[in-house]
Amino acid sequence: MCGENSSSLAPGFFVLNGIPGLEAAHTWIALPFCFMYITAVLGNCGLIYLISHEEALHRPMYYFLALLSFTDVTLCTTTVPNMLCIFWFNLKEIHFNACLAQMFFVHMLTGMESGVLMLMALDRYVAICHPLRYSTILTNPVITKAGLATFLRGVLLILPFTFLTKRLPYCRSNFIPHTYCDHMSVAKVSCGNFKVNAIYGLMVALLIGVFDICCISVSYTMILRAVVSLSSADARHKAFSTCTSHICAIVITYVPAFFTFFAHRFGGHNIPHHIHIIVANIYLLLPPTMNPIVYGVKTKQIREGVIKFLLGDRLSLPKTNKSSNRHIV
Numbered sequence: 001m002c003g004e005n006s007s008s009l010a011p012g013f014f015v016l017n018g019i020p021g022l023e024a025a026h027t028w029i030a031l032p033f034c035f036m037y038i039t040a041v042l043g044n045c046g047l048i049y050l051i052s053h054e055e056a057l058h059r060p061m062y063y064f065l066a067l068l069s070f071t072d073v074t075l076c077t078t079t080v081p082n083m084l085c086i087f088w089f090n091l092k093e094i095h096f097n098a099c100l101a102q103m104f105f106v107h108m109l110t111g112m113e114s115g116v117l118m119l120m121a122l123d124r125y126v127a128i129c130h131p132l133r134y135s136t137i138l139t140n141p142v143i144t145k146a147g148l149a150t151f152l153r154g155v156l157l158i159l160p161f162t163f164l165t166k167r168l169p170y171c172r173s174n175f176i177p178h179t180y181c182d183h184m185s186v187a188k189v190s191c192g193n194f195k196v197n198a199i200y201g202l203m204v205a206l207l208i209g210v211f212d213i214c215c216i217s218v219s220y221t222m223i224l225r226a227v228v229s230l231s232s233a234d235a236r237h238k239a240f241s242t243c244t245s246h247i248c249a250i251v252i253t254y255v256p257a258f259f260t261f262f263a264h265r266f267g268g269h270n271i272p273h274h275i276h277i278i279v280a281n282i283y284l285l286l287p288p289t290m291n292p293i294v295y296g297v298k299t300k301q302i303r304e305g306v307i308k309f310l311l312g313d314r315l316s317l318p319k320t321n322k323s324s325n326r327h328i329v
Contacts, residue, residue, distance in 0.1 A: 043292030072288035
């Protein structure tokens with residue numbers, strides 16, 4: 001094993017050190033992370049259940065929301081249970097192949113999360129700019145193909161990470177100063193040249209992040225133009241109010257993502273390492289925790305669905321009228 005024999009080129013396991021410099025506070029740091037994880041699991045599973053059982057929510061916007069919830073709950077489940085074991089039980093060892101698998105799923109799911117947010121922006125664009133064609137453009141087959149394309153994009157772009165990382169020699173140490181197996185954190189442990197890993201990682205970030213952000217920006221530019229052109233102030237407010245939850249989800253996801261990305265590459269010597277690790281964990285936990293709350297508070301149909309679930313049959317959701325396709329969805 002790499003920690004015992006410097007001639008070994010592949011470790012049998014890695015040791016995740018958690019948050020360097022804050023080991024004494026690991027027990028207390030784990031409490032908010034545990035609370036956020038429980039909130040994320042209950043909230044996202046509740047959203048998926050609600051969308052699948054309420055006929056009034058069987059619409060493209062909510063199908064994409066269910067896909068986002070599934071992605072979020074899977075993402076935090078790949079990291080948080082292991083993180084809590086590190087903080088509370090000092091179980092820091094992770095098998096080499098298990099580390100590579102965790103690394104793949106973390107990066108693939110974050111890429112898919114970004115892709116789903118982009119699809120939701122396109123959904124809002126069609127709903128507001130082309131309301132009469134909304135139901136004919138975003139059919140169930142189109143939604144399925146869009147979700148599958150987002151998934152395959154993540155798999156195909158992230159899969160090389162595992163091969164690029166596995167080819168590296170590990171002859172110095174098997175200690176990773178992190179709470180989970182991040183691509184560059186693992187690569188930096190090696191004693192080989194990981195320049196290819198860094199370049200490819202930057203390319204993937206640009207291909208996924210920049211492309212999705214450009215699509216979201218173009219969609220909201222077109223939406224803003226369409227909303228401003230409406231003659232009625234009430235119609236403008238109603239049109240834009242359908243986007244507020246999605247805008248909140250974008251901010252919650254991309255702000256910590258940008259901080260992690262730029263701090264890792266340009267602020268490494270100015271920002272303490274434990275801040276990097278904490279923000280990286282917030283980046284994985286904050287969107288899954290907050291998205292169900294934001295959509296539950298901001299979206300009338302979801303609020304009514306929750307009330308119906310809690311009160312039983314005493315309150316029923318209004319059925320979607322066929323003529324509603326003529327209005328903003």
